[in-house]
Amino acid sequence: MIKSRTTQLIFQTVYCTLGLVGSIACLGIFDNVNLFRWDFYVYFTNISNFLCIGVMLAALIQTARKKEDSYVTTAPALKFIGMLGILLTFLVFNLMLAGADGRDPLANWRVGSILFHVVLPVMYIADWFLFYERKKVKWYYPVASIAFPLVYVIFLLIQAIILKFDSSILIPTTTTPLIYPYFFVNLDKQGVSGVLMWVGILSVAFVIVGFVFFGIDNILKKN
Numbered sequence: 001m002i003k004s005r006t007t008q009l010i011f012q013t014v015y016c017t018l019g020l021v022g023s024i025a026c027l028g029i030f031d032n033v034n035l036f037r038w039d040f041y042v043y044f045t046n047i048s049n050f051l052c053i054g055v056m057l058a059a060l061i062q063t064a065r066k067k068e069d070s071y072v073t074t075a076p077a078l079k080f081i082g083m084l085g086i087l088l089t090f091l092v093f094n095l096m097l098a099g100a101d102g103r104d105p106l107a108n109w110r111v112g113s114i115l116f117h118v119v120l121p122v123m124y125i126a127d128w129f130l131f132y133e134r135k136k137v138k139w140y141y142p143v144a145s146i147a148f149p150l151v152y153v154i155f156l157l158i159q160a161i162i163l164k165f166d167s168s169i170l171i172p173t174t175t176t177p178l179i180y181p182y183f184f185v186n187l188d189k190q191g192v193s194g195v196l197m198w199v200g201i202l203s204v205a206f207v208i209v210g211f212v213f214f215g216i217d218n219i220l221k222k223n
Helices: 005-026 038-042 044-065 076-097 105-109 111-131 147-162 187-222
Strands: none
Touching (some): 044 111, 076 111, 076 187, 105 111, 147 187
């Protein structure tokens, strides 16, 4: 683990800078400076990245204020939850969505997509391995972290209710319903049982991966 304040400052500054670029990109400004992507809030990709950027920004401020070399200690629970969320973003996109039928392959190479789906997730997880002290993850972190994706699904449900489950309202420039930004939450195609199945699968995966990191945290401490 790296205690160097200077190294931490450089890493965190680079991350936050790239995070700012990615945030601007997800608003559609790079595609058309006059077209604001108001639908950015429906994507778990953006929500998970915003959480991670917020945690990293808080860590940068803490690091800038401290005088000596030491481990990063900023919001360990949020750090862990953000790490699982961003890992879910990384895996679901690269394994399931990037090559989905009907998706323009060139869209995967846009600045925002590369930053939010690959670069920032890898950097965020690397930050936990490099700068956070080991054996600090509590056993309940993996269980508590499941609240993040569940709250997101509940949010989508509330939006769908408000919009009266009108799937004719599309995300701009796509054929994707605003209320169903991902296929696994699409009630029209998956049905209630299908959506519940996917939510269950992803939730269980979330907890399992969480305990994997919990185990890694303890194993690395022993070494």
